[in-house]
Amino acid sequence: MASNGDSPEQLTLLRETVRRSRTKEPAGITTSLPVARIAVDMPLPHLDRPFDYLVPDDLADAAQPGARVKVRFAGKDLDGFVLERLESSEHEGKLARIRKVVSPEQVLTPEVADLCRAVADRYAGVLADVTRLAVPPRHAKVEAEVLKCTQPVRPVTSGSRSEWAPYPLASGFLDALTRSEGPRAIWTAVAGADWATAFAQAAAVCASSGRGALLLAPDARDLERLEAACTAVLGPDGFVTLSADLGPTARYRAFLAALRGATRVVIGTRAAAFAPVADLGLVALWDDGDDSYAEPRAPYPHAREVLLLRAYRQKCAVLLGGFARSAEAAALIESGWAVELIADRKVVRAAAPSIHISGESDHDLKRDPAARAARLPHRAFEIAREGLKTGPVLVQVPRAGYLPSLVCQTCRAPSRCSTCGGSLRRTGGSGPPSCSVCGRPAADHRCPECGDTRMRAAIVGARRTAEELGRAFPGVLVRTSGGDNMLDSVSDEPALIVTTPGAEPVAAGGYSAALLLDTWLLLARPDLRAPEEAVRRWFNAAALVRSASDGGMVILVGEPSAVPLQAIVRWSPEGFALRELEERRTARLAPAAKLAELTGPTDAVSDLVARVQQLVDPQAGLEVLGPVAIDDETSRAVVRTPRASGPHLARALKEGQAARSTKKLLGSVRVQVDPAAFG
Template sequence: MRRRRVARVLLDSPLPQLDRLFDYEIPDELAGDAVPGVRVRVPLRSAGRVVDGFLVELGEPDASDRPLSQLEAVVSPMPVLTPRLYALARRAADRAAGSAGDILRLAIPKRMVRAEKAWLAADPPAVPEVTGDARAWADAVLNEYPGLADELLAGARLAVDAPPQPALLDDGTPVGAWALLLAAAAVRVLAGGRSAIVAVPDHRDRAQLEAALQARVPADALVRDDAKQSGPTRYTAFLRALADAPCIVIGNRSAVYAPVADLGMVAIWDDGDPLFGEPLSPGVHARDAALLRQELDGGALVFAGHTRTTDVERLVAVGWVREVPAARRRSPRVVLTAQREGESRAARVPSSAFTAAREALVEGPVLVQVSRPGYAPVLVCAQCRHPARCPHCGGPLHAARHGAVPACSWCGRAAHAWTCPECSSTMLRMASSGSERTADELGRAFPGVRVIVADGDHPVVSVEGRPALVVATRGAEPLAVGGYRAVILLDGDRMLMADDLRIGESCLRWWSNAAALAAPGAPVHLVGVGGDIARSLATWTQPAYARSELADRAPLRMPPTVRVAALDGPRKTVDAALAELRRAVPELDAEAVLGPLAHGDTVRALVRFDYGLGTRVAESLRASVVSQAVKGRRPAKGRPPGAANTLKVRVDIPDLDL
């Protein structure tokens, strides 16, 4: 009997029941092209159609008489799915109770035929050469952290507090000192003949890192992984990362999956930024993907930032990540500022901060951080202070400028002739000041001074070193040549009022990142905030604040001291999944499950579990999702196919939000 060649294929399908390898026979005409990693097209008999997939591995030759469908076609001769990338996708999906195919859709860009043909026709990239000057520069930067260079080469897991100061490149381009540190680490790894991956939150951070690297590594060794790139450009960058020649990959959260051949380092800058959280299923955070990748591929793992998240601090506490301090501790000059006796409580800028800004404007720019964009992002009734809502959709009303007709932030409709439903008043009052209103107020207070607004609607990357007032929302602060001569952090008390478990560490991160833009010795005024979080900023001891947060959350079993999974769906479905989870993991205590509580048209339940139980909890929840999906294939009469597949599971949610 002829022994059939067998291909094991992962189907590109969103159906959870198809998240496994399927065996297909390789016909003789495709034997030469059907190699592991290529894209293939295969028949799906249960659906009566042809679907795409990846040939993951070749199975043992099969001489049995079991029925096997044949491969329909090999879509591309380029092996884009490496064994290591598939192993990472499988591990990440299993940990998050998701599908490996969902991970691969994030990691592997769509095929671009012309870009692929051009790549295959060109010569393979050469091994990059790092000059002696670049090596010496990298060593000099890394020497500020004793032992860091050796730890990188040894493949250690490290937490590094970046220097909180601005810097200038040789061509006068302003960057953060953190970009020089991570660029030096990447250059050091590349000089050792291995690849480096550096993931940053957004394009502003990527531009700084790219500028720090461009003059020190060959152009073809610097690979940009950015979802905003055009399809051909991103696919070409992916193919370059696949090559055997080492490179440096910089990009956003998906960069941690870059299929480099010999990984020497994965670094994540500012892992507390919410942009590192993946919104698409299965929602694996870039930090968790980097931890899994370091376990599988080796190499160093670096978490760098101006603050320390509780997630990284927990890893430091258990000894999984090692802290590397700087030889010389640097910190901004933070001043805790409150209103003096006799000052109006309505004054947003106390006299001491106002005086510091006036003196600093003689020398250069001053940064003023505010919490919200716009002119008046929140309006209330002038008589009863009830929040002003849109009469059509219930959304909050805001004012685009002074004297403008209020408009809804949700539907955009103008609220002509608004009337308060509580007291029937027709008068509105501004309850908060956005970036534009703050700019107007400061412009009147500092006549003749240039005022710059930087927010989502007015993006500004950098400002010159001449006097100017820069009013920016949190996270949108532009770089200043030579650093800001003063920084004023407003609305801190309002920021801390947000209903969020992690609002404290988020505020500390916003303030610390803004303080790091100040010139050495320039004052940083934190207005109207006290307590542990203010002392942590003033003494620049952010890891200590993270430790205190962990100590407070541990007795309450709050993340990240425990892992949390959320189940959403009809009550009957959620109850069945929870019952199965109790049977599969009897070690769960009586208070592990919160809910289910009504959540719109469905219910939501939260499951808290220790890290040691993670594998079994994820397996049970995934089995419930698959079971529910299979039931959805045979719907009741009158219901569309798939209507019963309503159970949604999300593992490692950051907050207890019922």
């Protein structure tokens, strides 16, 4: 302790001695692979590369490839992943040390790290954004729990292949899986097929050969069906479910189970596309056209493309299935990259229901002259009445709500709120209409065009349709499915099930009939993919109906000559997909071409477009559409090239973004490569 007689020099020396005694000497650098290459969590495009750090001796055992670490970067402590350990670094300057190993768990496997890099390059994004999608947040307690309960993988036998019997080439595909080969197939299921059991059986064949399988479903309801099928085929411990809907703790527990090889089969939604499945032998995805597979966060990858990249890089089998077929799947078959698994035409027709379009015959028009214009023509009522004698009847309506859009009774001008300009709607059978934006009631609304106070529906929603059907069929149970009120299944008792597209519950024994209303509304969506999406929705609904031999009937209310409706009548998803692919090839749209949508401040979009034009080889066939103003401050531009030049376009977009980031230019541009919605 210092005394009052100490000089200033003595006090300074004493303080320095105390400081040194309290300061821990840094550990030395390990002599075994002393350099760690780190993927730092830095979303700036111009810093999208790994950085080298020294590995302290006390962290050498924990800082293995795939482990989470903390490093000093630009004056901040940032998260990162160890990609690899090296003997030396090519960096000529001084290397910083790894500050901390957050967890020794090697959560980013080399295969997934390689996939993340490929996805980032494919979508002109940065690695940090993709690793956030691939690796869930850490839960230390879960890591300890899983260590205590990890069990060895239970052997799996291939079992039954019954669901694949209708498809002649399926046995060859499954035999190739048994031999641990990498076959690639597009499966078009017949109406009423139990796709979930078929997927589970394919996974069992793959797992019996000692390899892993990854099965994806588009949403939580389909995932539940897949989970039930896997439980029946593989047993409750034969697989693990990985989905964002599980919640952070349960999701991380499932992630670690897959990472540590507790099971060979992983199922899930798009969040599972990067699941760390050991010795992956099969990736399978149901209904690849569903927009639920499109990631809403940068760099906006599509789960189908992630799995295709993964299959190519890990040399595993691919299975894309659905009742309909996307243009992308048709392109894979046309190129020879995949084969199609389809049933014989007689089997397809025998499984399908009887399908009609309202007003398609002279007899229909003679009985009901308004059959082509009426929302519920006479024949639709007849089919519903007949179907209710033997079971439930499905009614599909494109819009939810009651009367989601109102127009003037006299001049048909859209009815809008006098306060904010939002469209007026009705949410129930009583009370005044209200604004869909601000919610204000519009009891005294008057049309600004003609002065009329009366309004009528421009679009009728599912709840209003249910109300009308309830009056038309007194005594019949009417149930709705959609939005926050989703039904998973219904009994075989007679009932009217009114749903929005994609919300159709499965009926025990199948629906006796289905009415697909307002088909024009799905086709009129402002999206170039609208016809394909409408056909997919209709095939999925019609596939839930009993076969024609069992009395199943479907009626589509729409224009009989419309090509999408005719595809349903003929039950020809393959033919429609080929037609759609050819039309996209003519229009130079994906998948026949590679395109990217750039959205942001007008000046920023124009600047990025100019940079891309300079970076892309003139021989690449770059074409620029726009920019087009969206509002006073935002514009959108589309750049596209032939498919073969896609990697050059993605590289140019990324380099352009990196140049803007380096110069710290104002304005952020959102880049979406092959967006799911385009129009």
